[in-house]
Amino acid sequence: MARGSRNRSKESRSKKRQEQEQELQDLEERVSSFSEVVDHFEDLPLSQPTKSALKNAHFVKCTDIQKKAIYVALKGRDILGAAKTGSGKTLAFLIPVIENLYRRKWTPYDGLGALIISPTRELAMQTFETLVKIGRLHSFSAGLIIGGNDYKQERDRLSRMNILVCTPGRLLQHMDQAINFDTSSLQMLVLDEADRILDMGFRKTLDAIITSLPKKRQTMLFSATQTSVSDLARLSLHDPDYISVHEHADHVTPDNLNQFYLVAPLPEKLDILFGFIKTHLKLKIIVFFSSCKQVRFAFECFKRLRPGVPLMHLHGKQKQASRTEIAAKFTSTKNAVLLCTDIVARGLDFPAVDWVVQVDAPEDVQTYIHRVGRTARFERGGNALLMLLPSEEAFLKRLDSKKVPIERINIKEGKKTSIRNNLQALCFKDPDLKYLGQKAFISYVRSVFLLKDKEVFKVDELPTAEFADALGLPGTPRIKFLENRKSNASIKKKEGKTALEASDEEESASDDEEEASDASESSEEDEVNSSKRTIRSKVDRMFERKNQGILAEHREKLLERSFSGAVASDSDSDEDFMRLKRVSHDLDDEKKEKPFLIDSKRKEKVATHKKTLLKYRPNPEKLVFDEEGNAVPFYAVNNEDTFLKDGAVAEQITSHLQKEREALTQADLQDKETVREKRREKKRIRKEKERAANGFADDIDKDDLGSGNDSAAYESEGAEEEAVPVKKQKKWFQVDEPEVDRNIVETEMPTTLEDQEALALRLLEGA
Numbered sequence: 001m002a003r004g005s006r007n008r009s010k011e012s013r014s015k016k017r018q019e020q021e022q023e024l025q026d027l028e029e030r031v032s033s034f035s036e037v038v039d040h041f042e043d044l045p046l047s048q049p050t051k052s053a054l055k056n057a058h059f060v061k062c063t064d065i066q067k068k069a070i071y072v073a074l075k076g077r078d079i080l081g082a083a084k085t086g087s088g089k090t091l092a093f094l095i096p097v098i099e100n101l102y103r104r105k106w107t108p109y110d111g112l113g114a115l116i117i118s119p120t121r122e123l124a125m126q127t128f129e130t131l132v133k134i135g136r137l138h139s140f141s142a143g144l145i146i147g148g149n150d151y152k153q154e155r156d157r158l159s160r161m162n163i164l165v166c167t168p169g170r171l172l173q174h175m176d177q178a179i180n181f182d183t184s185s186l187q188m189l190v191l192d193e194a195d196r197i198l199d200m201g202f203r204k205t206l207d208a209i210i211t212s213l214p215k216k217r218q219t220m221l222f223s224a225t226q227t228s229v230s231d232l233a234r235l236s237l238h239d240p241d242y243i244s245v246h247e248h249a250d251h252v253t254p255d256n257l258n259q260f261y262l263v264a265p266l267p268e269k270l271d272i273l274f275g276f277i278k279t280h281l282k283l284k285i286i287v288f289f290s291s292c293k294q295v296r297f298a299f300e301c302f303k304r305l306r307p308g309v310p311l312m313h314l315h316g317k318q319k320q321a322s323r324t325e326i327a328a329k330f331t332s333t334k335n336a337v338l339l340c341t342d343i344v345a346r347g348l349d350f351p352a353v354d355w356v357v358q359v360d361a362p363e364d365v366q367t368y369i370h371r372v373g374r375t376a377r378f379e380r381g382g383n384a385l386l387m388l389l390p391s392e393e394a395f396l397k398r399l400d401s402k403k404v405p406i407e408r409i410n411i412k413e414g415k416k417t418s419i420r421n422n423l424q425a426l427c428f429k430d431p432d433l434k435y436l437g438q439k440a441f442i443s444y445v446r447s448v449f450l451l452k453d454k455e456v457f458k459v460d461e462l463p464t465a466e467f468a469d470a471l472g473l474p475g476t477p478r479i480k481f482l483e484n485r486k487s488n489a490s491i492k493k494k495e496g497k498t499a500l501e502a503s504d505e506e507e508s509a510s511d512d513e514e515e516a517s518d519a520s521e522s523s524e525e526d527e528v529n530s531s532k533r534t535i536r537s538k539v540d541r542m543f544e545r546k547n548q549g550i551l552a553e554h555r556e557k558l559l560e561r562s563f564s565g566a567v568a569s570d571s572d573s574d575e576d577f578m579r580l581k582r583v584s585h586d587l588d589d590e591k592k593e594k595p596f597l598i599d600s601k602r603k604e605k606v607a608t609h610k611k612t613l614l615k616y617r618p619n620p621e622k623l624v625f626d627e628e629g630n631a632v633p634f635y636a637v638n639n640e641d642t643f644l645k646d647g648a649v650a651e652q653i654t655s656h657l658q659k660e661r662e663a664l665t666q667a668d669l670q671d672k673e674t675v676r677e678k679r680r681e682k683k684r685i686r687k688e689k690e691r692a693a694n695g696f697a698d699d700i701d702k703d704d705l706g707s708g709n710d711s712a713a714y715e716s717e718g719a720e721e722e723a724v725p726v727k728k729q730k731k732w733f734q735v736d737e738p739e740v741d742r743n744i745v746e747t748e749m750p751t752t753l754e755d756q757e758a759l760a761l762r763l764l765e766g767a
């Protein structure tokens with residue numbers, strides 16, 4: 001009996017296996033004979049688990065790139081896929097990855113089958129999520145390998161993974177360090193945002209990765225912007241298929257995207273942005289800056305100015321946990337403003353973004369296309385606003401030549417607001433904010449300095465003093481790299497080189513610096529090292545870090561003083577700051593100690609006896625130092641006659657005491673003020689802690705979530721005068737053409753505490 005049932009189950013197992021084999025064989029045949037473009041996933045030659053998962057995720061109809069790329073990729077061909085932003089490229093490569101492994105009967109024991117490389121961590125995470133969604137009914141193992149995660153944990157799981165989604169730097173780290181990481185069985189390599197991964201920033205990393213991968217593999221490249229042919233050669237593609245669905249479209253950007261630009265002087269950019277936010281409170285907005293420090297400064301200032309909408313910020317200098325949390329929060333929020341750098345520019349799919357605002361112009365048209373592509377995704381509408389400096393108007397030519405339609409707008413005079421005074425007050429009150437402002441200033445100038453397109457980005461035409469003033473800074477911070485550039489250029493000129501060559505060399509040096517970094521976040525150091533990299537001491541770094549532009553000058557003076565009289569040397573450098581240099585301490589000839597010459601037996605004996613030796617020394621002279629630091633004999637400072645010239649002794653005593661008393665009173669007043677300031681600070685910290693306990697914490701030093709509501713913490717400190725009144729400003733700008741539909745989203749039921757607060761604020765202020 002038992003044997004009978006065992007036989008039956010054996011039979012049914014082998015029957016099932018045979019059916020599966022047959023199914024796979026049929027699928028293989030369908031794939032190889034398939035050559036039509038179909039509209040629905042259901043009609044593609046896909047396995048049942050994939051079809052079911054797609055259906056469950058509500059993916060029914062294929063987009064253009066999916067129609068044209070999936071069936072070709074299923075045949076194992078190399079692919080170069082290009083389609084506009086938000087057109088569904090992710091599924092176009094994920095479906096073939098899963099299916100091709102499935103048809104090859106890949107199991108967890110077969111090792112690594114597919115590698116998907118993304119330029120940023122957030123994009124890798126998003127791709128991984130989609131992979132999990134559509135591959136959940138398969139039995140493959142998949143892993144996410146990105147910087148900022150637990151390296152050990154990743155390493156221990158590597159050997160068991162069939163599909164890996166990763167960022168280039170972290171992948172190479174594992175390739176170099178993890179003994180159990182074997183890539184020899186790899187079947188497929190996918191480069192998402194291929195042009196970015198193949199460009200200079202990742203060149204060395206990617207080349208090192210490619211050399212470790214088997215040559216016989218399927219390679220798929222996808223991007224919204226074109227990959228240069230010379231870059232492709234590095235991948236040794238096998239007779240690739242070029243699938244470019246929007247090649248003949250009128251525009252390279254989505255058709256349902258309205259694009260505007262305005263010409264804004266540098267000092268007015270933050271005013272304009274703040275005005276824009278205040279007049280678009282109910283919308284979801286992404287704002288791009290060129291550096292992390294600008295993002296932080298704008299975020300810290302704006303949240304204190306309470307625009308009445310949740311504010312968030314995202315950049316590469318935040319901890320990974322914060323980055324992930326903020327990205328998730330912005331995804332789920334209906335209306336919010338996300339201030340960010342270009343780590344958000346590519347691939348990220350935040351739902352229902354209404355506006356993309358570029359406060360700083362992008363480095364090139366490619367970056368522009370990717371940035372604006374964060375809105376108007378997959379059949380939705382969207383709007384984009386670009387701020388150009390008067391000196392950057394040449395960028396419009398670049399956009400035009402790449403088929404980007406953009407329209408000029410002007411802000412209505414009556415709608416202009418200024419937050420300059422508010423920023424000044426904030427920076428005055430909070431040295432940390434001022435320090436951040438100084439860093440933001442330097443970062444911005446540096447970013448313009450580093451940009452390649454010198455016809456558009458002209459660092460020498462930046463109104464730096466006015467810009468510093470507009471940021472609320474008490475003075476213009478020193479821009480050391482520009483000074484270095486000038487001095488380097490003049491040295492090079494002397495050596496027969498032109499200034500242009502000199503600055504080009506500096507740029508290429510900084511390109512090298514970028515190579516090892518993640519995405520575009522590397523250009524964040526405030527100081528540009530000149531073409532020769534110098535080793536900086538701890539003290540140098542400290543001076544560079546704290547109060548740039550204030551201490552830097554102080555330090556220069558210190559240096560001047562310490563080295564005045566020093567033996568001039570060509571090798572003078574910053575490291576010499578802590579090194580004692582030979583300083584001439586020559587005294588007058590007559591005061592010089594006569595050398596004790598040992599020219600007889602007697603003197604030889606004396607030389608061993610300290611006390612006797614003293615009589616050969618000149619008489620000691622008591623010296624004091626005057627205010628200029630000159631040594632003068634003690635008794636020469638004052639004698640009785642000169643002393644009495646200033647009045648009788650008693651009078652002088654009284655006036656001296658009077659002066660001292662005044663000085664003490666003054667010092668006392670200052671002390672009292674300091675104590676008061678400390679008390680205020682304590683109170684503020686206590687209040688912040690209380691708020692933190694209630695879930696409202698947001699610390700300037702923490703890269704955590706932020707919202708407009710955080711500024712409430714400053715209310716009791718008399719910050720009311722900093723709040724700019726909220727007015728209902730419907731028409732913020734004017735276009736020559738009829739008004740564009742701004743795609744206003746109605747307020748939904750607030751879901752989070754921040755939403756509720758922002759809504760309450762708006763209601764109170766009548767927005």
Ligand SMILES: Nc1ncnc2c1ncn2[C@@H]1O[C@H](COP(=O)(O)OP(=O)(O)OP(=O)(O)O)[C@@H](O)[C@H]1O
Nearest residue numbers: 059061062063085086087088089090224347349378
């Ligand atoms: N066939 C489909 N049906 C419905 N929605 C889809 C389909 N394909 C993709 N989408 C959705 O469209 C959005 C954009 O897709 P995806 O992120 O893949 O675009 P992309 O072309 O990679 O954009 P980018 O160039 O910015 O990286 C996503 O929200 C995705 O879920």
